[in-house]
Amino acid sequence: MSCDCNATRCPWCALLYSSAPTPDVTRRTMSADPLADLDAEFLTFLRRAGVPESALESAQLSTPPQREFGARSSNVAFALARERRTSPRAIAQELAETFHPDEYRLLGRIEPAGAGFLNAFLNDAAFTQDVIGGVQAAGAHYGRRPDAVARRVVIEHTSVNPNKEWHIGHARNAVLGDVLVRTLRLAGDEVEVQNYIDDTGLQAAMSIVGLVDFPEPEQPDEKFDHYAGRLYVKIAGELGSEKTLKERLAELEHAPALSSSEPVNEADSLRARLENIARLQKRAVQVMHGLESGEYQHLVRQILDAQLLTAYRLGVFYNLLAWESDLVESHLFGDAIQRLEQSPSVTRPAEGRYAGALVIWTGQQSEEGEPRAEVLIRSNGLPTYVGKDIAYHMWKFHLVPNRLGYVPYAEEPNGETLWSTSVHGEPRPSLAPQLIINIIAAHQSQAQATVKDALRAAGFAEAAGDLVHLAYGLVKGEFGHFSGRAGTAVSADSVIDEAVRVAYDRVRERQSGEMADVEMRAIAEAVGVGAVRYFMVQYNPQREITFNVADVVSYDGNTALYIQYALVRMHAILRRATGERGIPQEEIAAANLCLLQHEQERRLIYHLALYPSAVADAARTLSVNLIAEYAFDLATIFSQFYRDCSVLDAAPELRAARLQLVATVRDVLANACSILGVPVIERL
RNA sequence: GCGGGCAUAGCUGAGUUGGAUACAGCGGCGGACUUCUAAUCCGCAGAUCGGGGGUUCGAGUCCCUCUGCCCGCACCA
Numbered sequence: 048m049s050c051d052c053n054a055t056r057c058p059w060c061a062l063l064y065s066s067a068p069t070p071d072v073t074r075r076t077m078s079a080d081p082l083a084d085l086d087a088e089f090l091t092f093l094r095r096a097g098v099p100e101s102a103l104e105s106a107q108l109s110t111p112p113q114r115e116f117g118a119r120s121s122n123v124a125f126a127l128a129r130e131r132r133t134s135p136r137a138i139a140q141e142l143a144e145t146f147h148p149d150e151y152r153l154l155g156r157i158e159p160a161g162a163g164f165l166n167a168f169l170n171d172a173a174f175t176q177d178v179i180g181g182v183q184a185a186g187a188h189y190g191r192r193p194d195a196v197a198r199r200v201v202i203e204h205t206s207v208n209p210n211k212e213w214h215i216g217h218a219r220n221a222v223l224g225d226v227l228v229r230t231l232r233l234a235g236d237e238v239e240v241q242n243y244i245d246d247t248g249l250q251a252a253m254s255i256v257g258l259v260d261f262p263e264p265e266q267p268d269e270k271f272d273h274y275a276g277r278l279y280v281k282i283a284g285e286l287g288s289e290k291t292l293k294e295r296l297a298e299l300e301h302a303p304a305l306s307s308s309e310p311v312n313e314a315d316s317l318r319a320r321l322e323n324i325a326r327l328q329k330r331a332v333q334v335m336h337g338l339e340s341g342e343y344q345h346l347v348r349q350i351l352d353a354q355l356l357t358a359y360r361l362g363v364f365y366n367l368l369a370w371e372s373d374l375v376e377s378h379l380f381g382d383a384i385q386r387l388e389q390s391p392s393v394t395r396p397a398e399g400r401y402a403g404a405l406v407i408w409t410g411q412q413s414e415e416g417e418p419r420a421e422v423l424i425r426s427n428g429l430p431t432y433v434g435k436d437i438a439y440h441m442w443k444f445h446l447v448p449n450r451l452g453y454v455p456y457a458e459e460p461n462g463e464t465l466w467s468t469s470v471h472g473e474p475r476p477s478l479a480p481q482l483i484i485n486i487i488a489a490h491q492s493q494a495q496a497t498v499k500d501a502l503r504a505a506g507f508a509e510a511a512g513d514l515v516h517l518a519y520g521l522v523k524g525e526f527g528h529f530s531g532r533a534g535t536a537v538s539a540d541s542v543i544d545e546a547v548r549v550a551y552d553r554v555r556e557r558q559s560g561e562m563a564d565v566e567m568r569a570i571a572e573a574v575g576v577g578a579v580r581y582f583m584v585q586y587n588p589q590r591e592i593t594f595n596v597a598d599v600v601s602y603d604g605n606t607a608l609y610i611q612y613a614l615v616r617m618h619a620i621l622r623r624a625t626g627e628r629g630i631p632q633e634e635i636a637a638a639n640l641c642l643l644q645h646e647q648e649r650r651l652i653y654h655l656a657l658y659p660s661a662v663a664d665a666a667r668t669l670s671v672n673l674i675a676e677y678a679f680d681l682a683t684i685f686s687q688f689y690r691d692c693s694v695l696d697a698a699p700e701l702r703a704a705r706l707q708l709v710a711t712v713r714d715v716l717a718n719a720c721s722i723l724g725v726p727v728i729e730r731l
Numbered sequence: 732g733c734g735g736g737c738a739u740a741g742c743u744g745a746g747u748u749g750g751a752u753a754c755a756g757c758g759g760c761g762g763a764c765u766u767c768u769a770a771u772c773c774g775c776a777g778a779u780c781g782g783g784g785g786u787u788c789g790a791g792u793c794c795c796u797c798u799g800c801c802c803g804c805a806c807c808a
Contacts, residue, residue, distance in 0.1 A: 112751060122750060125788070135788075161751045162788075208808075248808055404806055412733045414804055419733095425806040432808045490802050492735060520736080521802080528801095553770070574770095585756095586744065589736070591801070598743075602770050604756040605744090612770060620767050668747045676745070679755085686771065695767050709767095731770075 079185040079193050081177040082656040085153045089119055089167050092154060096145045102126045110657070114646075117158070117166035118174075118653060124163040135163025153177065171649060172641040178656045179640055182711050188233075189718060190662040195235035199478055201443055202228050204486035205358065205365070206243040209351045210254035211276025214529055214536030215594050216488070216522040218361065222583035222724070223519055224486040225363040226671040229722045234666035239476070242365045243439065246347045247372050248432065252334040253286070254279040254350065255343045260330060270540065272353035275346075280534035282327060287532065289324050292317050339375055352457075357539050359460045361576060362724040366466060368456055373468040374439055377450035380430055383438035383505075384423065386447065390504035393423070402426065405434075409500045411493070421497045433494055437501040444502075444510045445479035482513050484669065489518035489589060517669050520591035539579075542599060547575030549600045550608075554731065566730070573726035574608055580724050581607035585675045605679050607725045610716065613682035613689075617713040618729040620694050624706050628695060635710075638703035647688035648708060654681050655715050662722075671723075678719040685712055 078084045086108045093103060106123035124139040131138065139159035146157040148170075155170040182189050204224020207217045224240070231238050245251065257278025267274060296317045337343055351368075358364070374380060384405065387393045392408045403426030413419040423434035430438075441447045452472030456465045487495060495516040502511040521528060529536035551571035558567060582599045586592055602608040624630045643652065658677065665673040694705040717727050 107748080107750090109750085112754095116751075120751085125750080128788075164751065245808070250808070401806075406806090411804070414732075416732060419804065422806045427806075429806085431806070436808095488802095489736065491808085493803055494808085496735090518736080523801095557768085557770080587747095590744085591737080593743085595743095598757090601757075606756085606770090608770060609756095612768095616767075616771090623767065664747070670747065672745080673747085676755090683755095689767075690772055693767070731768080 078177065078181050079189060079191065080659040081153075081174065081181050082660055083192070084177065085119060085167070085169070085174065085656075088151050088154050089121065092146060092151065092157065093121065093123060093142070093165075095150075096142045098123055098127065098142070102130075111164070111166060114650070116160060116164070117168040119167040120160075121165045121167070122163070124159075124165060128163065136161075139163045139165050169649075169653075171644060171652075174656070175640045175643050175649075175652050178652050179707060179711050182655060182715060186714075187718065189715060190233045190658050190722075191235045192659055192663055195663075198236045198482055199476075199480045200231055200236045200238045200482045200484065201241055201480040202231070202238055202484045202486065203241045203243055203369075203443075204228075205363070206245070206487070207354060208245050208248060208250040209347050209354065210250045211279050211350075211531065212270065212272040213354055213357050213539040214522075214531060215539055215542055216529060216536065218357070218539040218542070218579065219519060219522050219583045219592070220486055220488070221358055221363045222361060222580050223517070223588055223671060225361075226580075226584050226674065226723055227484065227486070227517070227669060229724065230662060230665050230671055230674060233718075233722055234662050236666070239480070240364070240366045241369050241443070242367070243369045243371070244347075244351060245371045245432070246344075247335060247338045247375060249331065249335065250279070251347060251350075252331045252338060253282045255334045255338065255346055256327065256330050257282050258346055259334070259343070270353045270356065271349050272357075273538070273540070275350045275353075276534070280532070283532045284534075285320075285324060286327055286331075289321065292321055292324070296321070339372055341372065341376075344372075355457075357543075360543060361539075361580060362726070364459050364461050364463060364465075366463070367453065368465065368467045369439065370468050371435060371439075373451055373470060374435055374442070375430070377470045379442050379447060379450050380435060380438040382447040382450070383441045384434075386441065386505040387423065387437070387501060390506070392500075392504045394420075396420075407497070407501055407504060409497055423501075433497055436494070437498050440483070440498050440502065440510075440514065441505070441507070443480065443483055444507065444513070446502075446505075446507050446510060449475065451475070480513075482515065484515045484517055486517050486519065489520055492516065492518050515669070517588060519588040522592050522594045524594055537594065537596075542596060543575055543579055545575075545596055546578045546600050547571050550574035550578070550602070553602065557731070562730075570728050570731060573728045574602070574611065577607035577611055577725040578602070581610075581675060584671045584723060587670070587672055607723070610678050610682045610720065610725060611728050612731060613685045614713060614716055614720070614727050615729065615731045616689055617685070617709050617716070620709050621706065621713065622729075623695060624702075630702070630706070634699070635703050635706045638707045639700055640704050640707065642701050642704045643708055645688075645692055647684070647691050648705070650684050651681075651688055651708060651712055654684055655711060658715055658719070674719055674722050678716060678723060678725075681712065681716050681719065685716070 089108055090103060102123055105126045106121055108119050108121050111117060111120040124135040124142065127138050128135040136159065142165060143157045143159045148154070148156060151170070152173050153170055155168045158166045158168065160166045185191070202224055205217065205221045207213060213221070228238050228240050254275045258275060261278060261281070296314060299314045299317070334343065338347070387407065393405065394408070395405050396402055401420055401422065404422045405424040406420035406422050408418065408420045411419045421433055422431050423437070424430050438447070442449070442451065451468045451470065453466040453475050454469040454472035456467035459465050485495065499511045499514055502508075502514065523529060524535070524537065551567060554567045554570050554574070578599050585605065624635070625632070643649070661673055661677040665671055692705065694702060694709060697705055720727050
């Protein structure tokens with residue numbers, strides 16, 4: 048293989064020239080992070096130019112806002128200007144003059160710019176070689192920093208009450224959590240995904256009351272969670288109307304003179320309904336006790352399994368179902384309380400509003416301005432949700448004796464075993480997590496803060512610091528917030544169905560009968576699921592999003608389909624290359640990458656190099672939208688390359704190089720899609 | 732009232748240790764399909780970054796303050 052670029056720093060020509068520059072920066076490593084290698088050279092240059100470490104620490108290397116400013120930029124001259132009492136521009140000028148291109152492999156030249164920036168320009172041939180070689184060598188691990196330190200992380204997400212179907216807000220939670228899981232795993236962390244099942248709460252009880260006491264004579268043709276949800280909404284509505292009914296009744300009883308016959312009838316019917324409500328309440332309490340003893344587990348499982356079908360359809364998977372009933376049954380809660388009782392901020396007031404309850408004082412105020420406590424155990428002896436959550440977190444962090452094992456629950460469609468907590472079962476992983484991330488809606492921030500306060504109060508300050516609440520904003524409808532209780536929420540299943548239906552219609556329109564229906568349906572499913580997932584992650588998690596089906600189903604612009612479409616184009620090129628064009632693999636493999644000098648090619652290569660830092664930033668700041676943004680940008684640059692650079696019709700040498708580039712872009716974009724959970728399709 | 736969050740183009744958003752002329756998508760207007768398949772690409776218009784003050788060589792970003800919207804302040808979860 049030869050090269051006609053005649054540059055001394057071209058890796059191909061270097062074989063011919065074989066000059067022996069300084070070893071530390073010239074060794075060809077096929078690094079999994081070529082951008083970091085470039086930055087390392089940049090820093091080496093700055094050190095050689097006499098920049099002290101203190102200035103390097105306070106300065107930063109970044110990608111400049113415009114291509115004309117080169118590949119990387121340093122603002123170190125601004126930091127130096129203060130102590131040297133010179134203008135940043137003069138310092139940048141001075142530093143740039145010390146640059147000798149022969150001493151570097153990836154750095155081509157350094158220029159002062161603007162008010163005092165130092166801009167680094169690439170030695171394109173070497174950089175191209177490193178990037179494409181690096182991606183190929185790293186394979187599916189590309190994106191992981193070579194120096195990444197694996198942490199043990201537990202991520203809890205979803206945690207939907209097992210009582211009705213997911214609404215679109217639950218889907219946001221699950222997708223955010225799932226993408227974060229995939230991000231951290233690619234970044235190198237060892238992640239266990241937990242889904243907390245609150246099977247002993249009031250919500251589950253109401254659905255069970257519906258299923259047991261008021262089943263519909265004919266099982267309708269719908270998912271079991273939807274069926275349970277409809278019964279739940281009826282019962283919750285009836286229970287929720289108690290206050291209004293009582294007020295109305297009081298009104299009638301206190302104004303008997305106003306009318307003669309009608310109000311009496313109304314009062315009677317009100318009393319009848321209130322009696323009915325009282326019966327329902329009694330039943331709910333009975334059922335809650337039944338739930339704690341496992342009496343209705345088959346029904347809870349039936350609802351949960353239906354919910355999990357929604358998760359699986361979205362490509363969301365878990366490692367462990369953590370059952371609240373197990374937490375109670377195993378006496379873990381008791382262990383946690385024992386720890387807490389030793390803290391001065393945990394008390395059992397003998398009088399006042401908290402008389403008889405066990406509470407923790409967190410320094411918060413009530414609406415009336417009085418000190419407010421969080422109840423851990425009610426005066427009737429039953430633990431509260433927050434109390435149980437605290438116990439759950441002590442268990443998650445291995446801070447209380449382990450009383451729960453793992454048993455297999457099911458095999459997930461991805462082939463992995465889904466485990467379940469159990470008072471029996473195999474021991475869980477023996478090492479405690481170093482980090483716990485909870486994906487929980489923003490309106491539960493106080494409750495999450497209370498869990499941290501409680502950990503500190505129990506003497507686990509370090510654990511409290513390792514507990515992160517990723518608060519995400521609610522998904523609201525065009526006409527306000529959704530209410531699960533009132534049944535006004537849009538179900539996740541219906542949104543996925545709609546997205547897939549629209550996609551199917553458009554695929555069929557486009558294909559006009561040339562493609563088998565099975566394949567069109569598979570494509571539509573991938574497009575629809577991709578659209579829903581992408582919609583959920585493209586926004587900053589902490590913002591509320593206004594949900595609109597039309598937005599999910601709009602397949603133009605910044606959407607999953609745009610990214611999938613770019614991949615379809617790449618697959619088409621690669622398929623044709625080895626197919627109808629019959630280009631041998633050896634020819635492609637032997638490509639001379641120095642030929643990739645077109646502006647669009649260089650932009651693509653630079654963007655490929657950016658991937659490890661995008662993954663690292665997303666993992667560090669828990670901002671999965673960065674991955675969506677990265678994928679969209681890469682797809683955009685590819686679309687422009689596609690317009691400007693013909694691959695199959697290029698001269699044979701260039702064609703081979705471009706085919707390698709396309710295959711590499713395909714790999715990285717597919718990698719980003721695998722984090723986003725956006726399915727890759729090869730045809731459209 | 733107390734605590735938390737948010738405010739960027741007509742709309743929805745990005746801007747994550749302060750950096751160069753604030754970046755996209757949609758919508759609007761105008762262009763490009765005999766092609767490696769146009770669900771694509773190109774161009775134009777559109778922003779006193781909620782108001783005011785401060786720190787800094789430099790502020791959408793940090794501090795103070797005001798305004799507006801959302802959430803929480805249950806022996807619910």
